[in-house]
Amino acid sequence: MIDLVNVKKRFGAVEAVQGVTLHAAPGEILGLLGPNGAGKTTTIRMVTGYLPPTSGSVTVAGYDSVRDSLKLRSQIGYMPESAALHPEMRVVDHLDFCGRIHLMDRRRRRVGLDRVIERCWLQEVRRRRVGQLSKGYRQRVSLACALIHDPPALVLDEPTSGLDPTQIIETRKLVRELSSDRTMILCSHILPEVERTCDRVVLLARGRVRAEGSIPELTGASAGTSVILDLGRGGFSGPATEQWLRDQPEVLSARSIGESDQFLVELASRGGVEARASISRRIIEAGFDLREFRSERPSLEGLFLRALDDGADKEPDS
Numbered sequence: 001m002i003d004l005v006n007v008k009k010r011f012g013a014v015e016a017v018q019g020v021t022l023h024a025a026p027g028e029i030l031g032l033l034g035p036n037g038a039g040k041t042t043t044i045r046m047v048t049g050y051l052p053p054t055s056g057s058v059t060v061a062g063y064d065s066v067r068d069s070l071k072l073r074s075q076i077g078y079m080p081e082s083a084a085l086h087p088e089m090r091v092v093d094h095l096d097f098c099g100r101i102h103l104m105d106r107r108r109r110r111v112g113l114d115r116v117i118e119r120c121w122l123q124e125v126r127r128r129r130v131g132q133l134s135k136g137y138r139q140r141v142s143l144a145c146a147l148i149h150d151p152p153a154l155v156l157d158e159p160t161s162g163l164d165p166t167q168i169i170e171t172r173k174l175v176r177e178l179s180s181d182r183t184m185i186l187c188s189h190i191l192p193e194v195e196r197t198c199d200r201v202v203l204l205a206r207g208r209v210r211a212e213g214s215i216p217e218l219t220g221a222s223a224g225t226s227v228i229l230d231l232g233r234g235g236f237s238g239p240a241t242e243q244w245l246r247d248q249p250e251v252l253s254a255r256s257i258g259e260s261d262q263f264l265v266e267l268a269s270r271g272g273v274e275a276r277a278s279i280s281r282r283i284i285e286a287g288f289d290l291r292e293f294r295s296e297r298p299s300l301e302g303l304f305l306r307a308l309d310d311g312a313d314k315e316p317d318s
Helices: 040-047 069-074 091-101 106-119 135-147 165-178 191-197 215-220 238-246 269-285 300-314
Strands: 002-011 014-024 029-033 055-060 076-079 153-157 183-187 200-205 208-213 224-231 251-256 262-268 290-295
Touching (some): 002 040, 014 040, 029 040, 029 191, 040 055, 040 153, 040 183, 069 076, 076 135, 091 106, 106 135, 135 165, 165 191, 191 300, 200 215, 238 251, 238 262, 262 269, 269 290
Parallel strands (some): 029 183, 029 200, 153 183
Antiparallel strands (some): 002 014, 002 055, 200 208, 224 262, 224 290, 251 262
8 A cells, every 4th residue: 555665865965765665554554663863754755745755666555656646645644743733723624624625525525524523532622723722632633634535544643742641542542443444654752652553663763774574573583682781880881891792792782771780782592591601601700790680571662772773883984
């Protein structure tokens, strides 16, 4: 339904998106993760037809983003993180206005308006002006605008931003319901929200795809075993200890946790128990005080941080 093939986007000398390939199938919620500057917004803008790719192809429901831009836009609804709503308009008028933008006739607008007001829980405020609404209700209006023309594909950027816990649960439920007959891309910085909502995840960093798959696949596909080491500094500073750990043959990656003497370390799985015994011996021989050595449950956050470390390591020097 939504396909990007080797998509690149360049702004002058800066290549914001560097060969991204992804596929979102019908009925699937695809989570798009990444830090600021990862290329998420640029990728979304190409999916919605707002920006053309420098190279590669973007298609939605078979329509190409360059050759069939208007048809592509009719197939997709977009809910931005900060919606450009008109505060002076009443909710019903704003939704009717969005229907006109999508070239819906009067009957389709009336049916669509009643449908999205019910699905987005806007009955109580349908006659109120948008500028008088809370942040949570404005988010609902933004979602209703994306749904008014009943598109087969949706792109939601931080859909639960500004919502209270009850509204977050309701929105999560609505997103799952909408996915039954739609393809969805959901962008969020809230990792637990992605874990609870999305079927698959694509992790972007520095304009490239760093990881892709279902959450069980991603958190269970690590090449090593994550452990927490609690060390006395042994005469080294924190950064020096971290680098020392990275230099050990049993260690795939290592990073400090906060300001403590704890480090999240990924050990090579090929060593198994022997790798644990070997690194423990090296730590003691180096003069560290090994106070704790415990396994760390694989998590999306750990994957996120490791992927960013890998991306930084692979980035060429400027």
